[in-house]
Amino acid sequence: MKLEYFFLILLSLVIACEKEVIITPNPPLLIGPENNNNCSSETVISSKKSQVDFSWQTALNADEYELVIRNIDTNLDTKLTTFRLFSAIVLDRGQQYSWWVISKYIEDETFSKSSVWNFYLEGPQLSSHFPFPATLLIPKANEQISLNEGKYIFRWESTDLDEDIIEYDIYLGTDPVELTLLEERLSLNSIELSLNSNQFYYWKIITRDSEGNVSSSPVEGFKTSF
Numbered sequence: 001m002k003l004e005y006f007f008l009i010l011l012s013l014v015i016a017c018e019k020e021v022i023i024t025p026n027p028p029l030l031i032g033p034e035n036n037n038n039c040s041s042e043t044v045i046s047s048k049k050s051q052v053d054f055s056w057q058t059a060l061n062a063d064e065y066e067l068v069i070r071n072i073d074t075n076l077d078t079k080l081t082t083f084r085l086f087s088a089i090v091l092d093r094g095q096q097y098s099w100w101v102i103s104k105y106i107e108d109e110t111f112s113k114s115s116v117w118n119f120y121l122e123g124p125q126l127s128s129h130f131p132f133p134a135t136l137l138i139p140k141a142n143e144q145i146s147l148n149e150g151k152y153i154f155r156w157e158s159t160d161l162d163e164d165i166i167e168y169d170i171y172l173g174t175d176p177v178e179l180t181l182l183e184e185r186l187s188l189n190s191i192e193l194s195l196n197s198n199q200f201y202y203w204k205i206i207t208r209d210s211e212g213n214v215s216s217s218p219v220e221g222f223k224t225s226f
């Protein structure tokens with residue numbers, strides 16, 4: 001009887017020590033519309049509207065997807081939840097959009113986000129295109145970086161369908177809502193700046209083309225090492 005009691009206690013301890021396995025789905029891989037390009041998967045509905053076909057690859061452990069499309073000019077989102085790997089959405093023509101897909105595992109309430117792609121939905125007007133928001137390359141978001149004699153080289157890239165980008169402004173600060181304009185009218189997409197060690201920073205890039213059209217990158221943060 002004592003032996004049975006001992007095994008019961010041992011079994012209860014083993015069960016108590018087992019860790020719950022949380023399943024997180026992989027991020028989806030986007031297929032189309034292609035990144036930083038004219039939308040080639042559209043069906044024109046009217047002078048103001050087009051239907052755009054979105055598609056992505058299956059994500060491991062995902063049983064549901066959320067498609068998010070953001071109008072870059074208005075910052076308004078269109079969202080759709082689906083079990084499929086594609087969806088058709090009616091959007092305003094002559095606008096720039098960002099889009100991404102979130103994969104979800106419903107039972108554990110976990111999710112992963114795909115990369116963010118941009119596209120321009122052609123309209124009837126013949127006005128110039130706005131530059132796409134700059135992609136911040138280095139430092140990466142939430143990265144801890146090492147300084148070289150107190151300095152660091154920032155790098156970014158941007159695309160314009162008219163290929164007429166002429167300059168960039170870089171903003172930097174320790175508060176994401178109060179960034180300071182450090183350098184303006186940069187012709188190159190990199191710059192070396194002096195930074196303090198052991199400090200959180202936030203930065204963004206403003207892109208400007210020859211027609212005066214302007215776009216802003218997202219604000220991303222990073223930390224300098226000791």
